[in-house]
Amino acid sequence: MFIDTHCHIHDRETYDFAISRQQKKSEEDFSPRQILKRARNNNVRKMIVVGTSEKDSLLARDFASAEKDVYWSWGVHPDEAEEYGLSEPVDNPVAIGEVGLDYHNGTDCREAQIKMLRMMIGFAKTRDLPLIFHVRDAFDDFWPIVDELGVERAVIHSFSDSEENLKKALDRGFYIGVNGLATFTDLPTPPLSRTLLETDAPFLAPVPVRGRVNEPSYVPFIAEFLAEKHGVDVKEIARITTKNAQDLFGI
Numbered sequence: 001m002f003i004d005t006h007c008h009i010h011d012r013e014t015y016d017f018a019i020s021r022q023q024k025k026s027e028e029d030f031s032p033r034q035i036l037k038r039a040r041n042n043n044v045r046k047m048i049v050v051g052t053s054e055k056d057s058l059l060a061r062d063f064a065s066a067e068k069d070v071y072w073s074w075g076v077h078p079d080e081a082e083e084y085g086l087s088e089p090v091d092n093p094v095a096i097g098e099v100g101l102d103y104h105n106g107t108d109c110r111e112a113q114i115k116m117l118r119m120m121i122g123f124a125k126t127r128d129l130p131l132i133f134h135v136r137d138a139f140d141d142f143w144p145i146v147d148e149l150g151v152e153r154a155v156i157h158s159f160s161d162s163e164e165n166l167k168k169a170l171d172r173g174f175y176i177g178v179n180g181l182a183t184f185t186d187l188p189t190p191p192l193s194r195t196l197l198e199t200d201a202p203f204l205a206p207v208p209v210r211g212r213v214n215e216p217s218y219v220p221f222i223a224e225f226l227a228e229k230h231g232v233d234v235k236e237i238a239r240i241t242t243k244n245a246q247d248l249f250g251i
């Protein structure tokens with residue numbers, strides 16, 4: 001079985017946006033029911049729907065509470081840092097995230113993002129939850145914060161940075177989330193013992209379905225890519241990455 005450790009299938013607005021923008025038009029039915037059905041049929045047996053704002057985290061919670069094989073996380077994406085109302089996470093997410101730093105569109109929000117990241121790490125520590133990090137063009141600010149606050153259980157989702165920053169993540173015992181981006185970009189490959197599979201659906205659909213609306217049923221394409229890369233059977237990729245996800249998230 002496979003686990004999609006990072007998707008946004010609870011977020012209708014984002015799905016509708018992705019559907020309106022897809023380059024390869026398809027007649028697929030993207031209702032949550034059909035998305036879940038296709039995932040289950042492709043042996044994707046567990047999924048984590050990831051919150052990106054306070055409101056979105058509650059949508060993730062409600063979506064997950066109706067499905068036995070869907071889990072959710074509570075997070076505020078760094079792009080939302082300035083909107084954040086500083087409230088505490090509610091109920092029982094399996095992780096805090098996605099949270100982090102993103103300077104891709106400039107550093108105007110740097111201070112707000114750093115403040116929020118520190119707070120989110122605090123929430124994770126008091127609740128003994130792992131963190132799902134989103135870090136883009138901001139690792140120089142990121143490492144001193146996680147070191148100071150002593151983060152131990154985390155994944156860096158959609159990792160797309162240098163060998164050097166990959167090594168820093170591995171040195172700290174973090175997992176690395178690999179998605180469709182790896183299938184069409186030249187990225188450093190993490191060891192399997194630290195790899196998690198994710199889609200980040202509805203975006204970043206992997207080769208050979210690139211340009212389509214992404215969904216958890218595409219996880220096996222990422223596993224096949226990694227099987228080729230590591231020279232192992234796809235079943236081995238499924239076994240190791242599933243165990244990694246279960247170890248980190250307790251699911």
Ligand SMILES: [Zn+2]
Nearest residue numbers: 006050098200
């Ligand atoms: Zn995401």
